[in-house]
Amino acid sequence: MDYVLAILVGCFVALGVYLLLSRSVIRMLIGMTILGNGVNLLIFTAGRLTREIAPIVPAGLDQPDGPIANPLPQALILTAIVIGFAMFSFLLVLAFRAYQSLDADNTDTMRVAEPVNEPNPPLSY
Amino acid sequence: MVEVPQAMIETATAAADWVVVLPLVLCLMGAAAALMLRKSGGLTFIFAVLIVCAVIACEVTLLLRVFDSGPLSMTMGKWLPPFGISFAADIFGAGFALTAAVVTLAVLVYAQGERGAEDGRDGFHSMVLLLLAGVTGSFLTGDLFNLYVWFEVMLIASFGLIVLGGRPAQLDGAVKYGFLNFLATTFFLLALGLLYGLLGTLNMADILRVAPSANPAAIAGVAALLLLAFGMKAAAFPVNAWLPAAYHTPPAVVSALFAGLLTKVGIYAMLRSLVVLLPASRDLLEPVLVAIALATLLIAPLGAIAETNLRRAIGFLVIGGVGSVLVGIAVPSLAGVSGAGLYIFHAILTMTALYLVAGLIESRTGQTDSRQMGGLYAASAPLSVLFFVLVLATAGVPPFLGFWPKLLLLQAGLGEGSWVGGLVAAALVVNAVLTLIAGSRLWAHIFWRAAPAGALMPPAPPRHTIWLRYGATGALAAVVVAAGLWPNGLFEALRVGAPDLLDPSRYVAAIGLAGGAP
Numbered sequence: 156m157d158y159v160l161a162i163l164v165g166c167f168v169a170l171g172v173y174l175l176l177s178r179s180v181i182r183m184l185i186g187m188t189i190l191g192n193g194v195n196l197l198i199f200t201a202g203r204l205t206r207e208i209a210p211i212v213p214a215g216l217d218q219p220d221g222p223i224a225n226p227l228p229q230a231l232i233l234t235a236i237v238i239g240f241a242m243f244s245f246l247l248v249l250a251f252r253a254y255q256s257l258d259a260d261n262t263d264t265m266r267v268a269e270p271v272n273e274p275n276p277p278l279s280y
Numbered sequence: 281m282v283e284v285p286q287a288m289i290e291t292a293t294a295a296a297d298w299v300v301v302l303p304l305v306l307c308l309m310g311a312a313a314a315l316m317l318r319k320s321g322g323l324t325f326i327f328a329v330l331i332v333c334a335v336i337a338c339e340v341t342l343l344l345r346v347f348d349s350g351p352l353s354m355t356m357g358k359w360l361p362p363f364g365i366s367f368a369a370d371i372f373g374a375g376f377a378l379t380a381a382v383v384t385l386a387v388l389v390y391a392q393g394e395r396g397a398e399d400g401r402d403g404f405h406s407m408v409l410l411l412l413a414g415v416t417g418s419f420l421t422g423d424l425f426n427l428y429v430w431f432e433v434m435l436i437a438s439f440g441l442i443v444l445g446g447r448p449a450q451l452d453g454a455v456k457y458g459f460l461n462f463l464a465t466t467f468f469l470l471a472l473g474l475l476y477g478l479l480g481t482l483n484m485a486d487i488l489r490v491a492p493s494a495n496p497a498a499i500a501g502v503a504a505l506l507l508l509a510f511g512m513k514a515a516a517f518p519v520n521a522w523l524p525a526a527y528h529t530p531p532a533v534v535s536a537l538f539a540g541l542l543t544k545v546g547i548y549a550m551l552r553s554l555v556v557l558l559p560a561s562r563d564l565l566e567p568v569l570v571a572i573a574l575a576t577l578l579i580a581p582l583g584a585i586a587e588t589n590l591r592r593a594i595g596f597l598v599i600g601g602v603g604s605v606l607v608g609i610a611v612p613s614l615a616g617v618s619g620a621g622l623y624i625f626h627a628i629l630t631m632t633a634l635y636l637v638a639g640l641i642e643s644r645t646g647q648t649d650s651r652q653m654g655g656l657y658a659a660s661a662p663l664s665v666l667f668f669v670l671v672l673a674t675a676g677v678p679p680f681l682g683f684w685p686k687l688l689l690l691q692a693g694l695g696e697g698s699w700v701g702g703l704v705a706a707a708l709v710v711n712a713v714l715t716l717i718a719g720s721r722l723w724a725h726i727f728w729r730a731a732p733a734g735a736l737m738p739p740a741p742p743r744h745t746i747w748l749r750y751g752a753t754g755a756l757a758a759v760v761v762a763a764g765l766w767p768n769g770l771f772e773a774l775r776v777g778a779p780d781l782l783d784p785s786r787y788v789a790a791i792g793l794a795g796g797a798p
Binding site for chain 2: 168180201203227231235239242245246249252253262268269274276
C-alpha cells in the first residue's frame with residue numbers, strides 16, 4: 156500500500172509542478188492545490204500505514220489496547236489542509252481582482268510592478 | 281502500563297515561565313480585539329501601540345531571564361516535550377523577537393503619521409499585530425511543525441497588508457509574492473513530512489537527539505529541501521526574484537515592516553535548522569551554501585546599482601544582507617554564527633529604517649523613481665543625513681552597527697584557513713564596496729544633483745504628521761548608530777548565546793529531554 160501511495164504522491168507533485176510552470180494564474184493556482192494535496196498525502200504515508208483500528212483508548216485504560224493507527228499525521232494534515240484552504244481562497248480572490256484591474260491572467264502580461272523596457276539608469280555620478 | 285509522571289506534566293506551569301508565550305498571546309488577542317475596535321475611530325492605533333509596548337516589556341523580561349539562567353522553555357497541554365508542543369527561547373530567539381517588536385512599534389507610529397485621519401477600519405493594525413505574532417512565534421517556537429504554522433500566520437497577515445489599498449501594482453506584486461511564498465511553505469511542509477517519516481518527531485530538541493542515528497543520505501535530502509524552502513523565504517540568490525517584484529508595491533510602511541521581518545525570519549529558520557538541528561547534513565551541503573552565499577553577495581548589490589526605482593533598489597540591498605547571513609551559515613565557526621546572528625539583528629533595524637526613509641523621500645518628492653528626483657538636499661537636509669547614515673550602516677562602514685557583524689563574518693571567513701573561507705571573505709568586502717556604490721549613487725541622484733527640469737515637489741505635509749514619521753524613523757536610525765558606537769552589550773549577548781547554537785545541550789536540557797526519557 157505504501158508503494159501505491161508513494162507513486163500517487165509522485166504523480167501529484169509532478170502534476171502540481173507542471174501546472175505551476177504554466178503562465179496562466181488559474182492553472183498555477185490549481186497546481187498549488189494539487190501540490191499541496193500531494194504533500195498532505197506524503198505526510199499521511201510517512202506516518203506509516205496500518206490496517207489497524209482507530210486510535211481510541213478504551214474506557215478504563217491508560218493506553219490503547221493493541222496496535223492503533225498513528226494519529227499524529229492526521230493532526231498534521233488537518234492543520235495543513237485548513238491552512239492550504241485559506242491560502243487557496245485568498246489567492247483565488249487575488250487572481251480574480253488582478254484579472255479585473257490588470258486585465259491579465261497571464262504572468263507574462265502582468266508587468267505593472269516591473270515595467271518592461273524601462274530606460275537605462277542614468278550614467279551620471 | 282505507562283507511568284503518568286513520565287508522559288504528563290502534572291504541576292501547573294510556573295507563572296514566570298508564561299513569559300515565553302505571553303508575547304504571542306498578547307499579539308493574537310490584540311489582533312482580534314483591534315478587529316473588533318475597528319469602528320471606534322482612532323482607538324485602534326492607541327490600542328495597538330499599547331499591545332506592542334506590552335509585548336516589548338514581556339520580551340525584555342524574557343531576554344533578561346535567558347541572559348541570567350540560559351534557555352527557557354514552556355510546553356503546552358500537559359504533555360511532556362516530545363509529545364506536547366514546546367516553546368523555547370534562547371538569546372537569539374528572544375533577542376530577535378524583541379527587535380521585531382521594537383521595529384513594529386516604530387512602523388505603527390510612522391503609519392499613523394502617514395495614514396493621518398484614516399481610522400483603523402481597514403484592519404491595518406490587526407494585521408500588523410498578526411504579522412508580529414507570526415514573527416515572534418517563529419523566533420520562539422521549539423517545534424518544526426509549529427514553525428510551519430507561524431510561517432503561515434505571518435504569510436496570511438502579509439497577504440492582507442500587501443494588498444491593502446488595492447492599487448493595480450499592489451495586486452501585481454501580491455500575485456508574485458503570494459504564489460512564491462506559498463510555494464516555499466509547501467516545500468517546507470514537504471520536508472517536514474519526510475523528516476517526520478524518518479525520525480518520528482518534529483520537536484527540535486528531540487530531532488537533535490535522534491537525527492545522528494538516522495540515514496544520513498535521507499536526512500541530507502530533507503536538509504536540501506529545507507535549504508530551498510528557507511532560501512525562498514529569505515530571498516537568497518537563485519530564488520530571490522519575488523522580493524524586488526513585490527516589496528516596492530505596497531505603501532512604504534508596509535514595505536518597511538516586510539523588509540525588516542519576513543526575510544530575516546526565513547534566514548533565521550535556515551540558521552536554526554541547518555546549523556543547529558542538522559549539522560551533519562549542513563556539512564554535506566556546504567559547497568552549495570558557499571556558492572549561494574557568494575552569488576547572493578555579489579549579484580544583489582549589482583541589481584541595486586542597475587535599479588532606478590528607489591524602493592526596488594533597496595530591495596536588492598535587503599537581498600545582499602541575506603547573503604551576509606548565508607556566509608555565517610556556510611562557515612559556522614563561533615565567529616560565523618555570532619556574525620550571522622548580529623547581522624540579522626542589524627538588518628531588522630537598518631532595513632526597516634531604510635524603507636521608512638524611502639517612504640519619507642517618496643512623500644517629499646511625490647516620485648518613486650530616482651530618475652525623477654533631485655535637489656532634495658536643499659529641501660530637507662536631515663533626510664539626506666538619515667539616508668546616508670543608513671546606507672553606510674548597510675554597507676558596514678565602521679562607526680555604525682553594520683560594521684560589527686561584517687567584522688565577525690570576515691574573521692570567520694579568514695579564520696577558516698582554506699581558500700573557500702578566503703573567497704567568502706573577499707566576497708563580503710566586494711559586497712560592501714558595491715553596496716556603498718549603489719547607496720551613494722542613489723544618495724547623489726536623490727539629494728545632491730539639481731532637480732530635473734519641470735519637477736515640482738508636492739507641498740510640505742502638515743506638521744504633526746511629519747513629527748510622527750520623522751520621529752519613528754529617526755529613533756530607529758538612532759538605535760542603529762548607538763548600537764554601533766556601544767556594541768559591548770551585543771557582544772556580551774553573543775558570548776553567552778552563540779555557543780548554544782553550536783553546542784545545543786543547554787537548549788535540549790531546557791526543553792527537558794536531557795535524560796532521553798521515552
